[in-house]
Amino acid sequence: MSMPVNQYFKSERLLYRPLQMEDVHPYVKMCNEASRRRWFYFQEPHCLTEAFWIRGMENNIATWSRRVNVLKDDCGLAIVRKEDRALIGLVGISKFHGPEEELADVEIGYHIGEAYQGNGYGTEAAIAAVEWGLAELREFGAVPKIVGKAEHENKSSRRVLEKAGFTFVHEEPYLSVYERIGD
Numbered sequence: 624m625s626m627p628v629n630q631y632f633k634s635e636r637l638l639y640r641p642l643q644m645e646d647v648h649p650y651v652k653m654c655n656e657a658s659r660r661r662w663f664y665f666q667e668p669h670c671l672t673e674a675f676w677i678r679g680m681e682n683n684i685a686t687w688s689r690r691v692n693v694l695k696d697d698c699g700l701a702i703v704r705k706e707d708r709a710l711i712g713l714v715g716i717s718k719f720h721g722p723e724e725e726l727a728d729v730e731i732g733y734h735i736g737e738a739y740q741g742n743g744y745g746t747e748a749a750i751a752a753v754e755w756g757l758a759e760l761r762e763f764g765a766v767p768k769i770v771g772k773a774e775h776e777n778k779s780s781r782r783v784l785e786k787a788g789f790t791f792v793h794e795e796p797y798l799s800v801y802e803r804i805g806d
């Protein structure tokens with residue numbers, strides 16, 4: 624199968640690519656770090672295992688081996704530092720359609736491993752993903768709008784959204800809701 628047009632994006636210090644099987648161990652380690660578990664407390668223990676992520680990586684590889692559809696697919700990409708090719712996190716734009724849940728909006732999600740936090744990587748990845756996502760939405764003839772949600776107390780995530788040009792919209796019981804609307 625030939626790869627589609629290069630769909631991946633990049634930014635000044637980072638590049639974004641589909642997950643690979645060799646990402647399993649470092650990524651699952653990052654998923655189990657306290658700074659992520661604090662905000663993903665609702666995840667069942669099996670979501671923090673390598674077996675779970677091997678399936679997730681297979682799905683991610685399959686998704687990116689064809690033309691992705693930002694209105695249907697889970698368009699997550701590994702964040703890799705150009706300088707040393709280190710896997711530092713994950714960023715994605717999705718309007719998830721599952722058997723039990725369907726998101727009302729196209730949403731952004733991100734995670735940077737603890738060893739790499741505080742260097743502006745989360746902000747850089749969010750900006751790159753949003754620019755890519757808005758362009759894709761336009762391409763699909765959809766409203767160029769991306770929603771970001773963070774727990775009220777997740778100050779660094781809220782700050783990432785603000786620095787990526789999102790505007791605060793309203794509060795839900797646990798979450799602050801932001802949106803970024805393209806031109």
Ligand SMILES: CC(C)(COP(=O)(O)OP(=O)(O)OC[C@H]1O[C@@H](n2cnc3c(N)ncnc32)[C@H](O)[C@@H]1OP(=O)(O)O)[C@@H](O)C(=O)NCCC(=O)NCCS
Nearest residue numbers: 658659734735740741742743744745746773778779780782
């Ligand atoms: C949120 C996250 C992606 C930020 O990644 P990062 O690479 O550290 O982000 P940046 O370096 O770009 O910093 C973002 C901003 O948050 C600020 N920040 C960091 N910790 C903070 C805190 N405890 N209180 C207030 N602001 C904080 C930084 O100072 C920076 O703002 P500034 O540039 O105005 O100083 C990362 O902390 C993470 O992955 N957390 C766990 C998973 C998570 O929460 N994901 C989001 C779910 S909604």
